[in-house]
Amino acid sequence: MRRLIYLLPLLLFVGVGVAFLRGFDRDPRDIPSALIDKPAPEFSLPPLPGHKEGLSNATLKGDVTLVNVFASWCIPCKAEHPIITRLAREQGVTVRGINHKDKAEDAIAWLNRNGDPYASIGVDLDGRVSIDWGVYGVPETFLLDRQGRIRFKHVGPLTPQVVEEQILPMVKHLRSAS
């Protein structure tokens, strides 16, 4: 019985080691959002020149909506773009965009080149609305329920895994819920 006490430091060490080892798998960029389950912030963004509709709180109510913060200068945005396009065209998810600190002509050229899956896009020239959304690195993607509440957030480019395991089940759940 007394001998077991001498094993205690070893067990503690192993425990701490396992905890640290698990830490390697965690992305330090992945910070929990303060806005989960809260209504989207009050905002109203103008459309890109030549587009009809911008983005505001009113646009976000009624349907489950994916809000994607993107910019033409952002390389990972280009990487996730086909995934977002597929979500919109094949899965029928309403996707709206916030164009973050971009030049209008660059954004339009980018959309012409890569395709435009967005139901509407709001232009956030100075990034102020993005701050209200708690954005700290584009691309970021939010999922909102029908009442316009933020229910999920992903930082960094969307991957097929995130879409399959998190976004699509959540969309299904939110659509059936209300």
Added chain:
Amino acid sequence: MKALLLAVLLALTPLAASAVQPDEVLKDPALEGRAREISKDLRCLVCQNQSIDDSNAPLARDLRVLVRERLTAGDSNQQVLSFVTDRYGDYVLLRPPFKATTLFLWIGPFVVLAIGGVATALYLRGRKGAAVAAGGDTAPLTEDERRRLDALLRKDKV
């Protein structure tokens, strides 16, 4: 020698590394002072271990400008901080607040210290008890032992 020492010390002095640009600085020195103080407590989420006062990231600049705007609009320091934490969460504070979810973070080291203290006290008491029980080190020397000890000590001195 003194001059050399001074030179070395000066070379090692960290420069006041702030990323605040001249065009961001407020005219009112009191407000600017408060802005600097708040900025030092706010984490830049892009570089994570720098405050927005130190960071050159565009987001840090935007937040510095925002902090100054709120102050100019008449917010208290606490209001400015909660304006930012409402959007970015407690993570944005370089000094985590004291509340239920951070309890272990603040209390943890003291708990570990207390456990160590109790363990040490128990161990020391156990050792003393064992020594008394054995009676080994407390038994006085016999006459014979004392004579042998004295002889050895005297031999050593020569």
